[in-house]
Amino acid sequence: MLNPKLKLNPKMFNQDVEQAPIRKGFGIGLLKVGEEDENVVALCADLVESTQMYLFAEKFPKRFIEMGVAEQNLATVASGMASMGKIPFCSSYAMFSPGRNWEQIRTTIAYNDRKVVVVGSHAGISVGPDGGTHQALEDIALMRVIPNMDVVSPCDSIEAKKATLVLAKTKKPAYLRLAREKTPIITTEETPYKIGKAEIYWMPDVGLAQVGIIATGSLTYKALLAAKELEAIGIKTKVMNLSSISPIDKEAIIALAKESKAIVTVEEHQINGGMGSAIAEVLVQNYPVPIEFIGVENLFGQSGTSDELIKYYHMDVSDIILAVEKVLKRKTS
Amino acid sequence: MTFLSDEKIKEFKIKANEIRTSIILMLLEAKSGHTAGSLGMADIFTLFYFHILKHDPKNPSWEERDRVVLSNGHICPVLYAAMAYSGYFPIEELKTLRKLGSRLQGHPHREYLPFLENSSGPLGSGLSQAAGMALADKIDGKDSDRYIYCFMSDGELDEGNSWEGVMFAGKNKLNNLIAVVDKNNIQIDGNTEKVMPLEPIVDKWRAFNWYVIEVNGHDFKDLDEAVKEAHEVFNKPIVIIAHTIPGKGIKEFEGDYKWHGMPPNKEQAENALKELQDLAFKIKNA
Numbered sequence: 001m002l003n004p005k006l007k008l009n010p011k012m013f014n015q016d017v018e019q020a021p022i023r024k025g026f027g028i029g030l031l032k033v034g035e036e037d038e039n040v041v042a043l044c045a046d047l048v049e050s051t052q053m054y055l056f057a058e059k060f061p062k063r064f065i066e067m068g069v070a071e072q073n074l075a076t077v078a079s080g081m082a083s084m085g086k087i088p089f090c091s092s093y094a095m096f097s098p099g100r101n102w103e104q105i106r107t108t109i110a111y112n113d114r115k116v117v118v119v120g121s122h123a124g125i126s127v128g129p130d131g132g133t134h135q136a137l138e139d140i141a142l143m144r145v146i147p148n149m150d151v152v153s154p155c156d157s158i159e160a161k162k163a164t165l166v167l168a169k170t171k172k173p174a175y176l177r178l179a180r181e182k183t184p185i186i187t188t189e190e191t192p193y194k195i196g197k198a199e200i201y202w203m204p205d206v207g208l209a210q211v212g213i214i215a216t217g218s219l220t221y222k223a224l225l226a227a228k229e230l231e232a233i234g235i236k237t238k239v240m241n242l243s244s245i246s247p248i249d250k251e252a253i254i255a256l257a258k259e260s261k262a263i264v265t266v267e268e269h270q271i272n273g274g275m276g277s278a279i280a281e282v283l284v285q286n287y288p289v290p291i292e293f294i295g296v297e298n299l300f301g302q303s304g305t306s307d308e309l310i311k312y313y314h315m316d317v318s319d320i321i322l323a324v325e326k327v328l329k330r331k332t333s
Numbered sequence: 334m335t336f337l338s339d340e341k342i343k344e345f346k347i348k349a350n351e352i353r354t355s356i357i358l359m360l361l362e363a364k365s366g367h368t369a370g371s372l373g374m375a376d377i378f379t380l381f382y383f384h385i386l387k388h389d390p391k392n393p394s395w396e397e398r399d400r401v402v403l404s405n406g407h408i409c410p411v412l413y414a415a416m417a418y419s420g421y422f423p424i425e426e427l428k429t430l431r432k433l434g435s436r437l438q439g440h441p442h443r444e445y446l447p448f449l450e451n452s453s454g455p456l457g458s459g460l461s462q463a464a465g466m467a468l469a470d471k472i473d474g475k476d477s478d479r480y481i482y483c484f485m486s487d488g489e490l491d492e493g494n495s496w497e498g499v500m501f502a503g504k505n506k507l508n509n510l511i512a513v514v515d516k517n518n519i520q521i522d523g524n525t526e527k528v529m530p531l532e533p534i535v536d537k538w539r540a541f542n543w544y545v546i547e548v549n550g551h552d553f554k555d556l557d558e559a560v561k562e563a564h565e566v567f568n569k570p571i572v573i574i575a576h577t578i579p580g581k582g583i584k585e586f587e588g589d590y591k592w593h594g595m596p597p598n599k600e601q602a603e604n605a606l607k608e609l610q611d612l613a614f615k616i617k618n619a
Contacts, residue, residue, distance in 0.1 A: 062472060073497035076458045080465020083450060104458050112452045113444060
């Protein structure tokens, strides 16, 4: 069942579930933080519509900075503005920022300790027809390896809005990962949100979970659908939304492993180095259990619709169910 | 800024000589580091830290201070020496360059030395940071309170990020941004014109809507006039292309690209220190 304490969207499993792009929540959130704090500035590399920064740009033209197609400059100008007390949000497609400007983000933002929020939109394979060049499947790995960098990957539009509001107030540099396509709304305005805190969205009605599913980003919804189907065939699971990849909620991850003794991770990213790897790092040092990883298996993407690609690269509900069944068989006790 | 008297210029020459002496001692002690650019920029850093900059070493976080962004972080020995001589930290501390736990990292890091405006080393990103600072001041209407100075090298103009920053500053007419390019014609692999031609460098900056001033980077009067001229520009960012001699002050090092990233050994350092000592004597008795 859905965790009753978290006030999740009660209609999320309905046919007509409300859908919105995760990036949309960022655009709305940015407008709000712009209203609340005049030090907030927005920088964009020629993608003001796509990244949803247009809402901010229209309301605060003097605080919106059009960078042109220059992502290295995007990160470094943002760093300079932060050093004068501004709170810059800089956005592009994740493939280009942090894809192209990683060193500038590392040195001039993280190492330099300048509070900048790097916003990577259109992340993951679900960006679809644009093809492999535009499908950022490495950005979580790139960003979570940098010290002094928070990495946040919201599960829906509402959580993206909350993350934006929170990231405007934290002291550390951060990476906010967003997706292009419309995906179902999982949370509500009342669902608690805290950076560094993972929440259990799905749990067994009674008894302990046999498998813990840890998901991040838009695939969290698919993980929940899988959990519901698994419940129908008598397999008890818990689903954790790990939207905060750095800092990572070790305590909650270890607790879930202790309860379930088996984990499946779900992300729209390379398996190598992604969120699943972060989970493995935590568990192998603290409470080793079998883990199955849902993600892209060391491949580049290609053109196709979002749904086709999720299926083709084995990140669909049926793949999560198979992974759960597989990890169950690997349990020693 | 006031008019530079001969007496003042003599004072700067002596100070620059002390800074060069410290650079040699630091590099000898560290056994690694960048000699040519550090020595070549000693006159410019002397003039800025002792004459041009609005700053207060006893109150380094003074809000209205000019901002100094060093883009080519590898010449930090000259930055550290200029900062120490102007009172930011004890001159004694210069000996700790590149040692474990030192505030004086091999490339500057502001977490360790908080008086720095930026950490740097990877080339080509300082100008954009400086442009971001200048734009923030424009937005806040603070652009007449202070200047943003960016010290950078000619070699780092190979970097695409440099030109992204040049284009951006031109677009935004950042006349509170003054870049000083150390045009010393060398980089690690050889002469800049051989490694990756930069000429016509003046035309390039002009084409990107900058106001360009060329000067002799070892002539205090020239440099001072250039900065004064820069302060009068009202609708463009300004670049001072300072022609310098890499390794300036030590005949054995001057103009030779091999000294870009090499420290002197004991014998070379002793000769260099002797040469600087002789020069100091000449300046004082001129």
